[in-house]
Amino acid sequence: MRSLTPYLLSLTAAFATYTHAKDSNAVSLTQETFYDFISEHDLVLANFYAPWCRYSKALAPKFEKAATQLKKENIPLVKVDCTREEKLCSDFEIDAFPTLKVFRGPESHEPYDGGRRTDSIISYMRIISYITDEAISTGARADL
Numbered sequence: 001m002r003s004l005t006p007y008l009l010s011l012t013a014a015f016a017t018y019t020h021a022k023d024s025n026a027v028s029l030t031q032e033t034f035y036d037f038i039s040e041h042d043l044v045l046a047n048f049y050a051p052w053c054r055y056s057k058a059l060a061p062k063f064e065k066a067a068t069q070l071k072k073e074n075i076p077l078v079k080v081d082c083t084r085e086e087k088l089c090s091d092f093e094i095d096a097f098p099t100l101k102v103f104r105g106p107e108s109h110e111p112y113d114g115g116r117r118t119d120s121i122i123s124y125m126r127i128i129s130y131i132t133d134e135a136i137s138t139g140a141r142a143d144l
Contacts, residue, residue: 026067027078031088035106037078043129044103045070045112045121047079048089053097059116066121075125102128 026047029037038044047063049056067077082089082097092101092109100112102125114124 024064024067025071025077026064027076029078029080029085031085034078034080034085034088037076038103038106041076042104043075043125045075045077045125046101046103046109047077048082048092048094048097048099048101049079050082050097052083056098059098062116062118063121065118066125069118069122070125073126073129075129077121077125 027037029046038046047056047059049059051057063077063079070077080088082094092099101109102112103109112124114120
């Protein structure tokens, strides 16, 4: 008689993956949804990733935790799967994974210069949320 353990483990893993994706606070965007979403929010942190990339995999749970916290502060975090959204990633010249970019509208974006830990992402986005559009256009930056 075969053991049911491998079957049960794979079923449990599949359920955990489904539940995690369903409960995600980082918004998955596509070519069709990206520009509207970015236009509707004053400040957005986007994670351009590849699911096969080990660095993307390492960042994912930290990014999700930051998304959960920052959602309460109306600072959305989004993710774009560059293996599915090649044109969108090409439009923003994404050539390494993961690449994080801070958006203030679809035409205003800059590289994310913070750390890759949950608390670093949260702190960086909180600080940058206080920087005005005028300060950005004049080149003034906070010492992050």
